Each structure stands twice: as structure tokens, then as C-alpha cells.
Amino acid sequence: MTGNIPFLVVGVVFFLGLYAVLFERNMIKMAIGITLVEASANLLLIVLGYRFDGSIPVFTLAGEVKQMVLPTPQALTLTAIVIGLATSALLLSLIMMLYRHYGTLDVREIRRLRG
Amino acid sequence: MNWQIHLPALVLAIPLLGAFAAPLAGLGGKHIRNAWFIFISVVTTVLTMLLWQKVAAGGPAVYVLGGQAWNLTLPSGLTWPIRIVLEVDAFGAFMAVVGGIVALAGAFFSLRFMEKFSGLDKFVSLYFLLVTGMLGMELTGDLFNFFVFLEIASVASFGLVAFWRDRPEAVEASFKYMVISTVAAMMVLIAIGFLYGRYNAVNMAAVGQMLHMGYAEKIALVFLVIALAMKCGTVPMHMWTPDAYTEAPAGVTCLLVGVSQAALYGLFRVCFSLYGASLDSVVVPWTIIVMGVLSMFIGVSMAVIQKEIKRLMAYHSVSQIGYILLGLGVGLLALRDPQAMADYGFTAMKGGIYHIINYTVYKGLLFLTAGALYYAAGSRNLNELGGLARVMPQTTFMFVIAAAAIAGLPPFNGFVSKLLIYESTFAVYPILAVMALVTSVLTLASFVKVFQTAFLGPAKAKFAHVTEAPGSMILGMSILTVVIIGLTLFPTWALSHLVEPAAKALVDQAGYIAAVMGGGL
Amino acid sequence: MKPLSVVVRTICDIFMWFMAVYGAYIIIHGHITPGGGFQGGAVVATLIAFMLVSHGGEKMVSFVRTGMYSAAETTGLLLFICAGFFGIATTFFYNFLAKQGGLFGSTVPLGANSGVLNSSGTIALMNMGVGLEVIGGLSLIIYFMFRGIRLHVETGSEETGHDR
Amino acid sequence: MKKKVLFMIAILVVAGTLWGALERVHPFGEPARAPMDDYYLQNAQEERAVNNIVTAIVFDYRGFDTLGEAAVLFTAVCSVLALFRKGGGHQ
Numbered sequence: 010m011t012g013n014i015p016f017l018v019v020g021v022v023f024f025l026g027l028y029a030v031l032f033e034r035n036m037i038k039m040a041i042g043i044t045l046v047e048a049s050a051n052l053l054l055i056v057l058g059y060r061f062d063g064s065i066p067v068f069t070l071a072g073e074v075k076q077m078v079l080p081t082p083q084a085l086t087l088t089a090i091v092i093g094l095a096t097s098a099l100l101l102s103l104i105m106m107l108y109r110h111y112g113t114l115d116v117r118e119i120r121r122l123r124g
Numbered sequence: 125m126n127w128q129i130h131l132p133a134l135v136l137a138i139p140l141l142g143a144f145a146a147p148l149a150g151l152g153g154k155h156i157r158n159a160w161f162i163f164i165s166v167v168t169t170v171l172t173m174l175l176w177q178k179v180a181a182g183g184p185a186v187y188v189l190g191g192q193a194w195n196l197t198l199p200s201g202l203t204w205p206i207r208i209v210l211e212v213d214a215f216g217a218f219m220a221v222v223g224g225i226v227a228l229a230g231a232f233f234s235l236r237f238m239e240k241f242s243g244l245d246k247f248v249s250l251y252f253l254l255v256t257g258m259l260g261m262e263l264t265g266d267l268f269n270f271f272v273f274l275e276i277a278s279v280a281s282f283g284l285v286a287f288w289r290d291r292p293e294a295v296e297a298s299f300k301y302m303v304i305s306t307v308a309a310m311m312v313l314i315a316i317g318f319l320y321g322r323y324n325a326v327n328m329a330a331v332g333q334m335l336h337m338g339y340a341e342k343i344a345l346v347f348l349v350i351a352l353a354m355k356c357g358t359v360p361m362h363m364w365t366p367d368a369y370t371e372a373p374a375g376v377t378c379l380l381v382g383v384s385q386a387a388l389y390g391l392f393r394v395c396f397s398l399y400g401a402s403l404d405s406v407v408v409p410w411t412i413i414v415m416g417v418l419s420m421f422i423g424v425s426m427a428v429i430q431k432e433i434k435r436l437m438a439y440h441s442v443s444q445i446g447y448i449l450l451g452l453g454v455g456l457l458a459l460r461d462p463q464a465m466a467d468y469g470f471t472a473m474k475g476g477i478y479h480i481i482n483y484t485v486y487k488g489l490l491f492l493t494a495g496a497l498y499y500a501a502g503s504r505n506l507n508e509l510g511g512l513a514r515v516m517p518q519t520t521f522m523f524v525i526a527a528a529a530i531a532g533l534p535p536f537n538g539f540v541s542k543l544l545i546y547e548s549t550f551a552v553y554p555i556l557a558v559m560a561l562v563t564s565v566l567t568l569a570s571f572v573k574v575f576q577t578a579f580l581g582p583a584k585a586k587f588a589h590v591t592e593a594p595g596s597m598i599l600g601m602s603i604l605t606v607v608i609i610g611l612t613l614f615p616t617w618a619l620s621h622l623v624e625p626a627a628k629a630l631v632d633q634a635g636y637i638a639a640v641m642g643g644g645l
Numbered sequence: 646m647k648p649l650s651v652v653v654r655t656i657c658d659i660f661m662w663f664m665a666v667y668g669a670y671i672i673i674h675g676h677i678t679p680g681g682g683f684q685g686g687a688v689v690a691t692l693i694a695f696m697l698v699s700h701g702g703e704k705m706v707s708f709v710r711t712g713m714y715s716a717a718e719t720t721g722l723l724l725f726i727c728a729g730f731f732g733i734a735t736t737f738f739y740n741f742l743a744k745q746g747g748l749f750g751s752t753v754p755l756g757a758n759s760g761v762l763n764s765s766g767t768i769a770l771m772n773m774g775v776g777l778e779v780i781g782g783l784s785l786i787i788y789f790m791f792r793g794i795r796l797h798v799e800t801g802s803e804e805t806g807h808d809r
Numbered sequence: 810m811k812k813k814v815l816f817m818i819a820i821l822v823v824a825g826t827l828w829g830a831l832e833r834v835h836p837f838g839e840p841a842r843a844p845m846d847d848y849y850l851q852n853a854q855e856e857r858a859v860n861n862i863v864t865a866i867v868f869d870y871r872g873f874d875t876l877g878e879a880a881v882l883f884t885a886v887c888s889v890l891a892l893f894r895k896g897g898g899h900q
Contacts, residue, residue, distance in 0.1 A: 012838070016831035020824035023314070028820055030307055036299070043306050050313040053831075057321040058846075061838040066862035068854055069677050071757035077862070079846040082320070084866035085268055088878045089313060091683055092275045095885030096306050098786050099282055102889045103299045105793055110292035121293050122300075122367045133737035137730065140880060144722040147715060189873045190738035206848055208873045241804050246891040253884045260877070272877035279881055283888025291805040321834035324843045343830040373806075502808050676859045681867065683878075718886065725879055729872070738872045743857050752858045765859035768868040775879055782886040793893035 015056040023049035036104045036114045043100065047093035051086045058082030129194050131175045132187040132210040135220065136260050139168045143252035150245030158235055161248050165231035168255060172217075172224035179217040180625060184639040186211050186265070197640045205327045209640055211265025214629035215477070218622060219262040219389045222481050225607060226382040226488045227255045233492050233600030234375030236593075237499055247287060254280040254379055261386040265640060267316045267326045270390060274312060274355070277383050278305045284376045285368050297367035304364050308351040315347035328398050329640035332633065337402045348394045349408065355387035358449060359418040362442045366426075369438035374495020375600070377434070378488040381441060385484055388445065392452055392630060400633035401460070409457035416449030417556060420563040428570045433504050433578065434494045436570065437487070440530065443563055444483045450560065451476025451545045454552055459631065468551035473627040475544030478619065482529065482537045482611065489526040489604040493519050496593040496601065497578060506574065511583040515590045518598055520579050522605045527575060529608055531568035537611035540619070646791075648701035657699035661692045672776035675769065677760035682772040686779025693784045702791055709788050714781040721777030728767045728774065742766030 022045055029042025063078035064071065104114070111119050142164030149160035179185050187194050187210040197205050212220070231251065238247055257277025264270050282305075286298035320326055322341065323334045335341060350361075357365035365384075369377050395408065403409075423443030430436035451472045458469025496519045498504050501512060513520040529536040532543075542564060550557040592598070611618050629635065648654065671678075671685030697705045732739030742749050743766030751763045835841050853865040867875050 013828070013832050013836065015837050017824065017828045019831065020827035021821070023827065024820045024824045027307070028816065030303060032816070039303060043303065043310075046307055046310045050310045050317065053314055053317045054320070056837065057317060057834065057840070059838050060840060065679065066850060067679055068757050068860040068862070069760040074757065077850055079324075079840060079843055080849050080862040080866055081324075081326075081846050081871075082317075083863045084871055085320075085326075085874075087681075087683065087863070087867055088268075088272065088871075088874050091878050092272070092881050095279060095881045096275070096302075098790070099279060099885045099888050100299075100302055100306070102790055102793065102892050103282070103286060103295055103302060105790070106286070106289055106295045106892055107292075107299055110295060119296055119299075122296055122370070130733060130737060133733075137726065137737060140876070141726055141730075143880070144719065144726055144883065147719050188736060190732070190740060190869060191736050192739075194736050202844075202848065204845055206845055207870050243891045243894040246887045246894070249887045250884065250891065253880060253887070256880065268871070269874055269877065272874050272881070275881050276877055276884060279884040279888065283884065283891055286888070287891060288804050288806045289892050289894075294806075318830070318834060321831075321840075324840070324845050338833060340830050340833045343827070498807050504808065676861050676864050676868075679861065679863070681861075681864050718883070722879060722883060725876060729876060738876075740857060740869050743859075750858075753854065753860060755854055758860065760860050761858075765857060765865075768857065768859055768864060771868045771872065771875070772864070775875070778879055779882065782882050785886055786889050789889050789893045 015052075015059075019049050019053045019056060022052065034116050036107065036116055039116065040097065040100050040104060044093065044097055047089070047096070051089050051093070054082040054086045054089065128174065128178055130187070131171060131178055132185055132212050132263055133189060135168065135171045135175055135263060136210075136256060138171060139164060139252045139256045139259070142168075143249045143256065146249040146252065147245055150248070157245065157248060161231055161235065161251070164252060165228050165255075168259075169224040169228040172220040172259070175212060176217040176221045179212055179214055180621070184211060184213040184629070184635065185217075186639055198642060203641075204325050204330050205640060208269050209265045209327055209329075210263050211329065211636070211640055212263050213636055213639065214625035215627075216262050216389070218477070218626040219385065219480070220259055222385065222484045223255070223258045223262060223382045225603065226378050226484055227258070229488060229492065229600045229603040230375040230378040231600070232603065233378065233495065233597050234373065235596045237375055237495060237597060238373060241288070243287075247284070250280045250283045250287075251376070251379070254284060254376070254383065258379070258383045258386045262389050265328050267319065267328055267331065271309065271312050271316060274309055274387070274390070277386065278302075278309060278355075281368070281372075281376075281380055281383060285372045287373060287376070288371070291371065293367075294371040297364070297371040301364040301368045304354055304361065308354040311347045311351035315344040315351070318344040318347075327640065328393070329637045332398045332400060333637045333641055335399065335402050337399075337404060341399075345394070345399060345408065349391065349411065352387050352391040352394065353415060356384045356391065356445055357442055358415045358445060359422050359442065360415070362419065362423070365442050366435050366438040369441065369491070370432065370435045374434075374491055374498065377491040377495070381484055381487050381491065384441070384445065385480055388448060388480070395456055396459070396630050397633050397636045403456070403459070406457060409453050409459075412449050412453035412456060413556070416446040416453055417559050418446070419443060419449065420446030421559060424563045424566045424570070428566060431506050433497065433506055433509070433574060434491065436506075436574065437490050437494055440490075440567060440570070441483075441487050443567065444479070444487060444530070446563070447542065447545055447560065448476050448479050448483065450549060450556065451479060454549055455627075455631070457552065465631070468548040470627060470631070471544050472548035473630065474619065474623050475541050475548060477626050477630070478544065478623045479541035481618075481622065482541050485604050485607045485611070486526045486529040486538060489522060489601060489608065490530065492597070492601045492604065493523040493526065496597055499597070500590045500593055501587055506577045508586075509578040510581040510587070511579075512587060512590065513579040514583055515587065516592050519593055519601070522601050523579065524575065525605055525608055527571040529612070531571055532564045533568070535612060537608060537615065537618075540615045646697060646702045648704070649699050654699050657695050661695045664695065665689050665692050668776075668780075672772055673769075674762070675772035675776075676765040677762065682775030683779055686776045687783060689776075689780045690783035690787070693787045697787065697791060705788070706792065709784065711785060711788060714784045714788070716781070717777045718781030718785065721774045721779075721781065724774035725771050725778065728770045732767070740766040740768065742770070743768070
């Protein structure tokens, strides 16, 4: 049970991120929430691929290796991290643009589109 | 051996190459860039059609990226794929053709529509990336690859929605869309992580073969359904749809319609091919049906009160997505019962899938005509427009055709698909068919309103200088008009050649798995 | 942004080139040691961030030639996708260089070893392509996001669609 | 304050549900069976002459994903550049 704490961390980080996205009013904090959700997804993949006593899956100067951790989640996470980075960059740019147009970071005041 | 075996990869690689080389083409000036834009769009569309032809003739096409041979899905002695496999069955090829057509129409339309703005190199790149993302979602047979293409399509559409960056509404719409869409994409990733952890595979066919319904699988299914429903804009999560569709440039909106269909494709691929037979409860089909009915009704009732022409049409697309969800949800409900499938399920699926092509084509055309109005008259407000039928006869003609098709007036293609949906849903629960009928009537009412206020009435002095939209925009619209008229004139051909194979392929989970896993094990 | 003190500027002037070399090392050795195109590219792109923080915005804007970074980005991407296209005699993305004896074509001993630089076929090529792309892309993002802060001062023309 | 505490409790409950689901995937650190990953670990070095298995997966076995990832980065760069372009206005 306690050995599965990493899974609990994934759940907590995911829902903290979701909380920030849903209930925060500052757009920067919403962006932080989105990056938290991304972090939890990446953490989940890494956690799923861990094997006890596993070393990194690289053979260069590896020495005596019993077993290695699963490599696929690491590859998937690399892809997901870059995607997350790209999304964050664009999100922050959009927030900069919104700030310029509306003069505020409060998401409640940014509502020209409605109905 | 010929080059056609490489079609599934080429359909994705060509627009991607087009996007990467667009900055180079932009160096050569306006004409080279436009030529590149049109050339790659035409090539992509032709390739999707060839792919469809190949799949229609020879069954599901697989393509192993980077493998020793294109069809070596399982390397010697293995029982699971180790590489990314593109898998195109009749449904995927059908969706790709639909996407290719709207992409071509949007490209022709955007040539003149975007002409006076700066940053067009970026526009061309983003447009091709959006096309790639859409086609990739429809052709891939790999869960993680699906996620990657989902992200390409999403990020490209954020950029394109906010392309008129000095318009506060556009940036706001893009931000809203981005928040919802990114969270949805991460939920897809987490669900993929669950399935990977359980089965140590990310190939859809491999996971589908091994899948046993358990707690983790249920959570993954919930995540996937919620996330993909968010992406295609059904009712509880539809807030972004009207904003993004309204604020994007018209040619892009036309393509965004295709992208929402790709998300819908993902939803049904997950429900039918990934979970399929192991989906033992009726909760998921009923969720989809209820979402569909709510989308239909709420979408259309919001649309009736809109003043802005593109926003009105955007709410109609929420409502039309509802029809598709209703049809395919009923099909999913009947999936485990061969009797029910023969009685009404398959008809519903045919109706839903036929509605996908109809909806994409006429909704794309409607957005393009709205864009042409906007371009010529400089306004999208229905209270200001009026009497434009005199000065824009061709646009008016195409608008009438599209509006008649979306309202389901009898000779047009929208009528056929809606009739199939009414028939089959009546067998499940008459109230569903009644709701669909009411929605259809309200749709007709609201388009009559648009036609009357924008096109009919006395000529306004303000619009005296308005002329017909330029030739390339008319060309883009007429591509879609020709498709609508073709589907109207030959509904039986479309049903038997386009729709029925697609519906059969969607139901046939074993066939989808066997195409990759070789039927063994 | 204002420039920082002379100590910081001097240290940054020296160390940002070490960063660049270290990033290049990570890119080139992507198939041997942990790392690769993305990671190395990100390290090299910190050069621009260093410059921005230590020397301030004016110096950074005058230092950066966006055309060069765009060129690096496009070159990297085209290198990447062409490495995929060249394999199409077998399949798209086929690793046609691995173990062929030529460029990046040597074999490696099995199990733990000290690594052979000239191995792994298109993997190394693609690493370099991606590395170039990431260097160009991230630098451009930093540059344009910084310039975006001052954009409203620079430009007067509006792009708001067809109605205003 | 009370509302926030309630939210925290709700979050912990839902996180616990996710935790429960994850526990049923497989216990931490002990993947039950990993045929695909073991294949990579055993054969990638020989097949592709590469020491770093993760790179072999990223650029060879799942190379198309990486092309897509590069495309996402390119998309983001294009979008940021389009957002902050020097407006040409009416040409």
C-alpha cells in the first residue's frame, strides 16, 4: 500500500492542476494549473515504467547491469514534455496578448464573447 | 510492388513537408507561396482519394513506419507490434477523404480571403499542420501517435484562431479553446498511460485484442470519452465551439469543422475498435446518446437567438454534431446484440456516418459563404446585412443549397442521413426521433431567418459598392457545392460505396484487430 | 529588461559559450549518452536567455538575427523529414544507414561498452536535425515573446479581420 | 476558508480514486509483464547499433512520434511568431 505512494502523488498533482484550471481567476495561475496537469501525466508515465533496482536503459559504460527500467515510457515522456513546452509557450503568449487587449489578468473580466 | 503501398505514410508526410518548406516558399514571394499552398493542398486531397480507392478495393491498409517491410506488423516470432503502425480501414479512409475535401476548399478560399494580412508564411505553415493533425488522427493505429496528432491539430488551431491578433475576441476565443483543449489532451495522455501500464502496448489493435474490462480500463474509458467529447464540442463542454468557430478566419473555420470530426472519429474508434466487444454495460452508449440529444437541442435553441451570422452557424454545428453522436450512439447500443444491430443499429450507424460527410461539407460551405459575406460586405451582424442577393448571386445560390441541405429539405443530402437517423432512433425510443425532428424544424427556421435578413429585402445604400466575392473564393465554395449536389443526386451510390463500407468497418472490431495482429493468437 | 552588474555580465559572456558547446556535445552524442536533440537544443537555446537576463533586452535584440534562427529551424526540420523520406525505398522512416558501414554505419559491441560515435544510422542524423530545429525554435520563441512586450509601442497597424 | 477545506477534501477523495485505479494497473516498481519493452532492451542495440535505448525508441521505433513532436514545436513557434509579428497591415 505505502509502496504505491508515487501513484498517489500523480493523483494529487493532477487534481491540484485541475483545481487551478477550474477555480483560479488569474490567468497565469490557470497556466500553472495546466502545466501541473501536464506534469502529472508525465509523472504517471515515468512511474509506470519503473522497475525496482533498474538502471537507466543506456549501455554506454553501464557496468554490470541486472535489469533496466522500461524505456518506452521514457520515450513517450520525452515527446510529451516537448509538447507541453510548446503548449506553455503559446499559452503564455496568448496571455500576454490578452493582457495587452484587456489590461487585466482576471479571467472574469475577459468576456466579450458570450451568449 | 508499386508506390501505392506507401500511401498511408505519404498522406501524412506530404502536408508535413509542405508545412516545413512553407518558410522557404515564402522567401520566393507571394506567387510562389500561393502556388505552394495550392499545390500541396491539391496533392494531399488527391492522395486521400487514392488511399480511399485503395482501401475500398483491397481492405484495411496497414503501414509499418520504419519497419523492414511495409506490412511486417509483427516481427518474426512476436505477438505484439513494436513500431508505429498506420492502420486505415474503410472508416478512416472515408474520414480522410472528407477532411481532404474541406482542406482543399478552405485553401482555395483562404488565398484571397487572407490576402491583405501579414504573416502569411506562418498562416500557410499552420494550415498545413492543421491538415496533418487532422489526417493523422484519422489514419493512425497507435494510441500515442493519436495523441501527438491531436496536439498538432490543437496547437495549430490555437494559432489560427488567434491569427487576427489585434482582435481581442479572437485571442480570447483562442485562450478559452486552449485551456479546455489542453486539459482534454492531457486526459487522453493519462488514459493512454493507464492502458500502457496494463498491457504494455500502445497499438490500438494490440490493446483491443488483450482488453479485459476492469477498474483501470473503466477509468481510462471515462477519461477518453470525456476528453474527446470536449474536443468535438458536445454540449456540456461546448463553450469553446461558438467562440473559436466565430473568430477564426473563414477558411480555417471550414477546416476546424473537419478537425472536430477527427476528434469524433477518435471517440468512435475508441468505443468501437478499442473497447468494442468488452463494452458490456449500456452506460457509455446512453451517455453518448444523451450528449447527442442535449447537443442537438441546446445547440439549436442557442442558435435561433444569435445575431451574428458565424456565431449562429457555429451553434448549429454543435447541434449537428448531436445528430452524429445520436446515430452512432444507437449503433453502439446495439453492438452486442446481432438482432438489434440488424433491426435498427446498422441503419443508425449508416445515418450517423452519412451525416458526418454531409455535415462537414455543408457546414464548411456555410462558413465559407458567411466568410464571403463578411469579406464583401464588411459585417457579420445580421441586423446590418440585407439585400445582398442582388449583388452576390453566386454566393446566394450556394448559401441556399447549403441551408437547404442542413435543414434536411427532401431532395438534399441532409435529408437522407437525417431520415436514416429518425427511422432507427424511433425503434429505440420514439422521443429521440421526436427531438431530432424538432431540432430539424428549428434549424430550418433559423436558416430561413438568415436567408431573409441577409440576402433578401431592399438593397441598402451602405452595400451599394459591394460586389461578388473574388474568383478563388467562389472556386473554394463551388468545390463543396459540387460535392453536396453530387451527394444529393446519387444518394444510393454514396450509401453503398462510401457509407456502408465505413459502417461495416467500424462495427467489425475483429477485422480491425486482425489487420495488424494477423488473426493469429 | 535592464542589464545586470558587470560581474554577472562577464561571467555570462564566458559561460554561455560553454553552454553552447555543452549543448552541441549533448546533441552529437545523443545516441551514446543520455540526451539527444531536444535536450541539447534546449541547452544551446539558453544562450539567448542568458543574454537576455545578463545584458538586457536592447543588447539581445541587437545580437539576434532572426533570419539565422529561422534558417536553422527550417534546415533542421527538412533534414529530419528528408532522413525519413530517404528510407522510403523500404518504408518511410526506415533507418537506411544503420550498420551499412558508411556514415554512422559502424556496429557496436553488445552489452555494456564505451560507445561508438559513428554508429546508429539516421538516429544521429535526426538528432542533429532536431537539435538545429530546437535551437532555432526556442531562441525564436524567447526573442519574439520578449519583443512582444514592447510590440504595442512599435506598431500602429491593426489586423482585425474584414469588418473594422 | 470552510469552502477551501471542503474543496481540498473533495480533491483528496478524487485523487484517492485515481490512486485506487492506478494501484490496479500494477504495483509500483513491479510491471507484471513487459514484452514490448523487453524486446527493445534485448534487441535494439543489435538491430540499430545504438547504445542509448531511449534514443533508439525515440528516433527509430517510434520515430514518427518524434516527427510529430518536432511538428508541434514548429507549430508553437509559428503561432508565437504569428501572434507577435510586426503587423504589415494593409499592403
